[in-house]
Amino acid sequence: MVPLRPLGLGDIASASFATLGRHWKQLLGVMLAVLGLCLLAMALLAGIAVAAVYDHIEPVFDPPYGQDPAAEHLTPIIVAGVTLFVLLSAVGWLSMAMLTAVCPAVLQQAVLGRPTAFRSLWRTTLRRTPSVLGTLLLTGLIAGAPVLAAVAVWIPVMVVSVSGEDPSPGALLLLPLLLLPAVPVSVWLGTRLSLAPAVAVMEKAGPATALRRSAVLVKGDWWRIFGITLVGSMIAMSIAYMIQMPFQLIGTFGMIPLMAEGGEGAEGAVPATGVIVALAFCFLCVMVGGGVGQMFQIGYTQLFSNLLYVDQRIRRENLAQALLAELAAQSPGSGPVSTPAAPPANTPADPPATPPANTPADPPADSPADPLPDRPTDD
Template sequence: MTQNTGWGPAGAPGPGGWGGPQPWGGWAPPQPPKPGVIPLRPLGLGDIVNASFATLGRHWKPLAGVMLAVQGACLLVMALLAGAALAVVHEHIEPVFDPPYGQDPAPEHLTPFLVAAVVLFVLLLAVGLVALAMLTALFPAVLRESVMGRPTTFRAMWSEARRRTPAVLGTMALTILIAGAPLLAALAVAVPLMIVSLAGDDPSSGAVALLPALLLAALPVTVWLQVRLSLAPAAAVMEEAGPVTALRRSAALVKDHWWRVFGIGMLGGMIGASIAYVIQMPFQFIGMFGLIPLMAESGGGSEGVDIAGLTVAIGFGFLCVLAGGTLGQMFQTGYTQLVTGLLYVDRRIRHENLVPHMLAELAAQAPGTAPASPVPPQPDPTQPHPPQSHPTQPDPRADG
């Protein structure tokens, strides 16, 4: 894989860039180059949808390998943390969940259990966010190579995703804080008023209805902020940007094009969720069919039930559902992230004339050679219109 130098901010588009004024009314532009999954021009909805599928098809091996490795490591760390927590509070579990009849759990048992539960929850949440950040960093890294038509490997993608995980994690944390601020403000205002109202002798119905009203008012602002900052992870990976810079880049790219980013992003999420459900269905059916023979043998009673067979069948069904859910979630996450990454590429092509920068990078890969299907130089519209050539007609007077 070619070393990722980052797609830094390109210059502002000029008259000769994509979307500028076209010289000569009858001149047709040449076909743009297509080194990878997209043509190097502004992208339409079909380009984004098709390129997301094409990227998954071309690079499914490194994608699946890194995703499985990340999820496996995440589950292993979570299991170790849960086991450590159980080992610490094992002597308090029975007094908390099975106290003497008519008594509440003693504080000396309840307090350590609650502290361990809170600490475990925070640690599990942190591990999950780190794993999610690494997966979020993976897809822009793969997409960049897919757009440029370069091969990828598991080792290279693992290294690139791991390297950009801290920046993406910071970007995600700031996005959650910024986009979630309206909802948190609504809760901070409404919940104390509800508690005070309900604690009084005459609870007010207005205070109870205040929370839903504030949440409904805050939700559109949260959605607007989330979409405005949605391209930040792609900027953090493709531009080698820090969290704050990535958020600013996303806000600048989405500005004045919020509805397009929102609509295509939502459509990509719906496509990913639909196909993920289709992927899960066969695994769920296989898991359920494994229980049918045992249910028929038992005849609805408990006397003829084979406990060992039932245990194996339940375990097999659980594994099938788990496998289907994992594969479906992998596809849904990957497809949605690729759609978002392609929206970032499209915004930069339209807004910052990124194509010449990409062509220069392609040319630098093979010194002394030009990229495949380069865009020929466009005529200067300020120059006089060249005379049109016509086929030479024979002079009729020559025969006379």
């Protein structure tokens, strides 16, 4: 599925589709499990928050006419809302980390042409989720720092301007002027660190090591990686939109009888059962289409980025020869093979000797089962 040679744009696009086509069941199973757990946790947290402040909801949102909500009722609502927002954000980040970790775990075996099972994929995803989560958080902080700095400078200026009698229009123009240099810097940093999740999974590296490795792999090829990543994102968005379209059309067709009868009902009449069913059907179609499209977009985009990581290692570290030698040295059915770790810094990577074609190479009796073990991790 993945040619063991330097990959072009067409190779990366076709290999992403081939990996999805072969491993879609395992990917879909893990993604559905993650999304199901995420929705369950969010619903549980929301229910706990509502139950905790239930007695304060009516005095705050439906106070007596002409009166403001009392502080004794308003404060618990605010505390519960902020706490719920933080917890829901944490659940969302954790879910995104798991969805990001599953694609490199699949690609690690797809590069070797080997199948993968749901159970092993789920175990790998759980083991690497903490490292991927740290990688995503650090990447977001580093890449978003220029934009945050621009906003932090603009807010005090805007507050001072609004507090005056005549707000200055220059305060409104200050933010675009600050974002003009900040956004390109953020894009540059984000692209430079874009391979870190793949490093965190395939090399079993910690967040800091993954960020450093990504910067090293991208160095000198920034424009190429940026362009290919942009094309991959556009392909994923286009196909995701095409996936959602049939579901939206089906939902719209289900609403046609409702729209035809919209002017016949009496004002204030209770909606008929058919109207409720049509609305529920339309909503369900839109939700299913959106969910399927988003899962495809996440999976394809991540595989696209992970293949860029494989391509950079093939170009710079002779990964293709290392994988061929490792496959030849491994007997069939000996278990999964991990992606070889990067060579030590400032040391040229010598490709292992490739065995002759059609001749199995047996490892020496005193050699380990995995001739290219992973580097020590800093997890």
